[in-house]
Amino acid sequence: MLKVYGIKNCSSMKKAFDLLTELGIAYEFHDYKKQGIDADTLKIWLDKIGADLVLNKKGTTWRKLTESEQQAALASETGLIEALMSHHSLIKRPVIATESTFIVGYKEDEIRALNA
Numbered sequence: 001m002l003k004v005y006g007i008k009n010c011s012s013m014k015k016a017f018d019l020l021t022e023l024g025i026a027y028e029f030h031d032y033k034k035q036g037i038d039a040d041t042l043k044i045w046l047d048k049i050g051a052d053l054v055l056n057k058k059g060t061t062w063r064k065l066t067e068s069e070q071q072a073a074l075a076s077e078t079g080l081i082e083a084l085m086s087h088h089s090l091i092k093r094p095v096i097a098t099e100s101t102f103i104v105g106y107k108e109d110e111i112r113a114l115n116a
């Protein structure tokens with residue numbers, strides 16, 4: 001079963017939920033805001049999909065961080081994991097975990113391909 005990570009009220013998440021429902025694809029939802037996110041999961045994501053895909057630098061949360069907070073997040077994997085755990089909105093949404101891969105962000109074609 002797919003596991004979908006994100007924040008429930010995010011517009012990208014709503015589109016992903018609607019598409020998964022339309023396609024009849026079962027999923028489990030993990031809400032960062034309510035359940036948090038652990039360092040081990042983030043480490044796996046960073047190792048398998050990379051910081052560039054996981055870290056959302058375009059959002060307001062990133063822009064609201066001080067320069068020193070941004071630098072600390074970019075200086076090391078440990079710093080980035082700490083920032084992502086403290087500021088869940090820094091994680092791109094959704095992160096969809098399948099048995100073999102990840103889809104990061106709302107990518108309709110990739111989500112539709114899950115049903116193939």
